[in-house]
Each structure stands twice: as C-alpha cells, then as structure tokens.
Amino acid sequence: xxxxxxxxxxxxxxxxxxxxxxxxxxxxxxxxxxxxxxxxxxxxxxxxxxxxxxxxxxxxxxxxxxxxxxxxxxxxxxxxxxxxxxxxxxxxxxxxxxxxxxxxxxxxxxxxxxxxxxxxxxxxxxxxxxxxxxxxxxxxxxxxxxxxxxxxxxxxxxxxxxxxxxxxxxxxxxxxxxxxxxxxxxxxxxxxxxxxxxxxxxxxxxxxxxxxxxxxxxxxxxxxxxxxxxxxxxxxxxxxxxxxxxxxxxxxxxxxxxxxxxxxxxxxxxxxxxxxxxxxx
Numbered sequence: 001x002x003x004x005x006x007x008x009x010x011x012x013x014x015x016x017x018x019x020x021x022x023x024x025x026x027x028x029x030x031x032x033x034x035x036x037x038x039x040x041x042x043x044x045x046x047x048x049x050x051x052x053x054x055x056x057x058x059x060x061x062x063x064x065x066x067x068x069x070x071x072x073x074x075x076x077x078x079x080x081x082x083x084x085x086x087x088x089x090x091x092x093x094x095x096x097x098x099x100x101x102x103x104x105x106x107x108x109x110x111x112x113x114x115x116x117x118x119x120x121x122x123x124x125x126x127x128x129x130x131x132x133x134x135x136x137x138x139x140x141x142x143x144x145x146x147x148x149x150x151x152x153x154x155x156x157x158x159x160x161x162x163x164x165x166x167x168x169x170x171x172x173x174x175x176x177x178x179x180x181x182x183x184x185x186x187x188x189x190x191x192x193x194x195x196x197x198x199x200x201x202x203x204x205x206x207x208x209x210x211x212x213x214x215x216x217x218x219x220x221x222x223x224x225x226x227x228x229x230x231x232x233x234x235x236x237x238x239x240x241x242x243x244x245x246x247x248x249x250x251x252x253x254x255x256x257x258x259x260x261x262x263x264x265x266x267x268x269x270x271x272x273x274x275x276x277x278x279x280x281x
Contacts, residue, residue, distance in 0.1 A: 047105075051099065108187065111177060122162040124179065
C-alpha cells in the first residue's frame, strides 16, 4: 500500500513537471541519450541553467503526460511522435543554434567497448607503436600491415578497422586500447528540432545567411537564363535584356552617323584610336 501510494505521488509530480516544462518552453531539442553518463547530464543541466531544462523519463510516461495537454496544446502531438528509443528533451526558449552548440560542447572522448555499436568509421592511421615485435602476430590477425622499425612495430598504411553501424569486436577493441586510441565521442546527439509546432532536421541550423543568399542568386540566374532563352521577359532577365539592347544600339551608332552622349567616347575611340594608345615605356 505504501509503495503504491508513493509511486502514485511520484507519477503525479512527474506529470506536473512535464506540464510545467512544456508550457514554459516552446523549443525542444530531441536528443539521442545513448551512452550519456549521469555526470554529463549534470554538466549539461548546469550549462543550461537560466536558459532551459532537460526532460527525461520513460517514453510511455512522457507521452501520457503530453496527451493530457493536447486540448490546450494540440501541436504537442508532433513532439510526442518523435519520442522513440532512448531520447532526452532539451527544452528552452532561446536561440535554437546557440543551445544546440552548447549541448554539443559536453561530448567526451570514449574508448571502443566490445559489443558497442560504432557511431563512426574507425580508421587506424600509420604510426610507430610503443609495442615490441612479439605483438606482430596480433596485428597480422587483424590484417594490419606492419614492419619493425628500431625495435618497435610500425603500422605502414591506414587501416579501416570498424565501419559505422558495426559492433566492435573483441580484437578491434583490444587493438585500439593498446594504441591508446579513443575513436568515439559520446554525448547528447540532436536528432530533431521542435519549434512551437514545427519540426525540422538539426542540419537546418547550420545553414547561414550566405548559404541562403547563394542559393537565391543561383535560382535568379537560372530564371534569367531560361527567360532569355525563350524570349519571355521577367524581372530577373530584364537587366540582361536592357544590357544586350544597349550593346546593339552601340553597334548601330558605331556603324552610322547616329550619336548620343553614351556613345560619344566610343565613336571618338573608333575615329582616332591613336589618341587613346598608352605610350610605350
């Protein structure tokens, strides 16, 4: 009875916490929380102090709490649908990119543990190892090309040891440990962004104003090219059409007695090119 009452009170407090956080903050980073230590969570919470909060819990509990808010906040259904596997929610109201970058600063290097899934490709670079010739057979078993240099094993070429998505084998983990290589970094990985009902990929945060300007100018150039090719005037092609028309007028004026202010210099040059020649040194 006591345990049941305590659990019921804990659930009620958790639902109140979810309601408070989701009614206080409009922006959420949905993060993969695999391999994140309690110490890292504490550091992130301290780093977010005054800006936001981290919401963790069983997925079923978070979803149930969110459903209770649908009448007032129906857009939260989009957020609820993103809660899958082991995720944490970083909730805030500030700049999305700044908070994402802050969260990423708490990633830490980690060794490759046997049985863990590689989040990145692991390539062992050429190097002289602080290992004697007696370890040569171990390297050969992993198809790592080596030679002996001054009594130490030297890896002579880059070796692709583990591919992303593969489980780390015992031998590969042992080799990386011997070489003191920590190939992975663990921390909260942002997998989706939620902004007051809008959901988008975190890659969007890396698009700069220069990127947008370059894409826009490229599109304007394409429109101008098509417009000029088919003879259909548009705002994008008008400057080019005017410039081409002026070149044609210049050509007509140069070949006739027609003159006007904009072609006077051109006609002077055609009539007396020697006057414009630069004197030889």
